[in-house]
Amino acid sequence: MTDIGIIGGAGYVGLVTGVGLATLGHKVSSMDLDQTRLKMLKNGKSAVYEDGLEPLLRQLIDINQISFTDDQSETVRNSDVLFIAVGTPSLADGAADLSSVIAVAERLRDEIRKYTVIVVKSTVPVGTIGIITDILSQKLRAGEDFDVVSNPEFLREGSGLVDFFAPSRIIVGSTSERASKVLREIYEPLLQGTTVVAVPWISPEQEIPYVETDPTSAQLTKYAANAYLATRISFINEIAGISEKVGGNIGDIVYGLGLDPRIGPGYLKPGIGFGGPCLDKDIRALVTVADENSYDPVMFNGVIRRNDLQMREVMNKISSAVGSSLYRKRIALLGLAFKEGTNDVRHSLSIRLYRALRDQGASVVGHDVLAVEEARELEPGLEASTELTYVLKGADVVVALNSEQAYEEIDWTIAGMPNRPPFVIDTRGILDLAALETAHIRFDILGSAR
Ligand SMILES: NC(=O)c1ccc[n+]([C@@H]2O[C@H](COP(=O)([O-])OP(=O)(O)OC[C@H]3O[C@@H](n4cnc5c(N)ncnc54)[C@H](O)[C@@H]3O)[C@@H](O)[C@H]2O)c1
Numbered sequence: 001m002t003d004i005g006i007i008g009g010a011g012y013v014g015l016v017t018g019v020g021l022a023t024l025g026h027k028v029s030s031m032d033l034d035q036t037r038l039k040m041l042k043n044g045k046s047a048v049y050e051d052g053l054e055p056l057l058r059q060l061i062d063i064n065q066i067s068f069t070d071d072q073s074e075t076v077r078n079s080d081v082l083f084i085a086v087g088t089p090s091l092a093d094g095a096a097d098l099s100s101v102i103a104v105a106e107r108l109r110d111e112i113r114k115y116t117v118i119v120v121k122s123t124v125p126v127g128t129i130g131i132i133t134d135i136l137s138q139k140l141r142a143g144e145d146f147d148v149v150s151n152p153e154f155l156r157e158g159s160g161l162v163d164f165f166a167p168s169r170i171i172v173g174s175t176s177e178r179a180s181k182v183l184r185e186i187y188e189p190l191l192q193g194t195t196v197v198a199v200p201w202i203s204p205e206q207e208i209p210y211v212e213t214d215p216t217s218a219q220l221t222k223y224a225a226n227a228y229l230a231t232r233i234s235f236i237n238e239i240a241g242i243s244e245k246v247g248g249n250i251g252d253i254v255y256g257l258g259l260d261p262r263i264g265p266g267y268l269k270p271g272i273g274f275g276g277p278c279l280d281k282d283i284r285a286l287v288t289v290a291d292e293n294s295y296d297p298v299m300f301n302g303v304i305r306r307n308d309l310q311m312r313e314v315m316n317k318i319s320s321a322v323g324s325s326l327y328r329k330r331i332a333l334l335g336l337a338f339k340e341g342t343n344d345v346r347h348s349l350s351i352r353l354y355r356a357l358r359d360q361g362a363s364v365v366g367h368d369v370l371a372v373e374e375a376r377e378l379e380p381g382l383e384a385s386t387e388l389t390y391v392l393k394g395a396d397v398v399v400a401l402n403s404e405q406a407y408e409e410i411d412w413t414i415a416g417m418p419n420r421p422p423f424v425i426d427t428r429g430i431l432d433l434a435a436l437e438t439a440h441i442r443f444d445i446l447g448s449a450r
Pocket of ligand 1: 007008009010011012013014031032033034037085086087088100103104121122123124153154155156157277278
């Protein structure tokens with residue numbers, strides 16, 4: 001059992017990591033600056049939605065396996081290992097904003113009193129481990145007072161706990177044998193499948209690849225993963241664009257493509273593009289790293305360009321559906337979070353679409369199962385509701401943006417106004433086309449010519 005502190009412990013990654021490590025039997029102190037989130041967490045409530053998270057959190061609080069605080073000094077004092085999970089958003093030029101990581105390191109420089117392993121969970125560009133080491137070395141001795149290792153996070157929002165307990169791999173980048181040993185001990189219960197609280201996500205047969213490498217390769221693996229996923233999305237959006245022009249059916253194309261075992265079906269659905277808290281910022285940060293190192297990332301620039309154009313494709317579809325002007329047209333957006341299964345609206349392209357429509361005078365109403373409050377907080381002018389029937393009623397155009405199951409099951413015969421049915425745009429290929437046809441509703445599917 002290790003005493004672990006999580007800096008940024010109330011965020012998506014910090015909370016899932018803290019809860020996961022506590023479940024493995026470690027004593028976790030989660031530190032954060034966000035007072036609202038901390039207050040909720042102390043009462044067993046989470047501001048971030050993940051399936052199964054709150055009940056597990058409450059169990060762990062009850063047995064004193066995890067606690068929450070805003071006191072970094074106390075967390076440092078009580079921990080042998082500190083995971084840094086603070087945000088690293090995009091700067092205007094696309095580079096990763098490391099100001100939170102640096103602020104944490106500057107405090108650690110003054111607070112560490114015993115050998116402490118600093119584990120960087122945040123997605124940070126190559127070179128950041130060196131920056132943190134340099135800051136700490138102003139007062140402490142690397143290798144004796146501290147070591148810094150990279151342990152990138154691969155969780156997908158919406159299946160965060162599955163990804164913690166049954167990860168596709170654990171990657172640790174370290175140049176210190178001592179720190180590598182500490183990390184192996186931390187993850188050992190997970191590799192053995194032992195926990196202090198029973199969880200449904202660990203299967204007895206699972207074997208988790210544990211990859212030890214250098215910090216540069218660990219960090220680049222994370223960026224490579226996100227750049228690859230972004231590439232698949234831009235790839236299928238490009239195929240969808242061509243398919244639409246030549247009369248193809250994107251659903252059949254995606255299915256046929258995904259059956260190839262060399263390709264597989266994941267991340268191959270066309271849509272409005274990649275947004276959210278990771279893919280866009282990470283591929284832009286990778287491009288910046290390449291530029292800074294005199295390497296021309298032509299392919300990734302193309303992936304970003306395709307993504308930027310995708311919003312225009314969807315806007316054009318909405319404009320042609322309503323005719324000349326969007327002014328006062330009621331547009332219903334189905335799916336406000338950056339994807340289904342999460343309440344995260346950060347950098348959601350649905351929100352960006354809302355802003356573009358609003359700026360042209362449209363009256364926008366949005367639906368989401370989990371993210372209505374978050375969307376309202378981000379965009380107070382956005383009318384948002386969890387009531388699908390209300391959102392659909394009176395809409396001139398309905399745009400399906402997320403693959404939410406509820407959208408597959410819409411009964412279109414009662415959804416639209418009988419006298420003035422909406423025009424429906426399906427960007428994800430999820431709607432029940434037979435039901436739309438039965439209801440005599442005109443529709444357009446991104447990537448299919450019809
Ligand atoms: N969200 C994801 O799906 C995901 C997946 C993999 C990796 N990541 C990476 O993990 C990192 C965190 O992402 P997130 O989505 O969890 O962000 P988040 O915004 O949800 O959480 C960050 C937390 O850090 C806290 N924080 C900021 N500065 C702090 C400080 N000085 N001291 C203590 N707490 C501080 C914030 O209050 C916030 O609660 C990012 O680098 C991100 O790229 C995110």
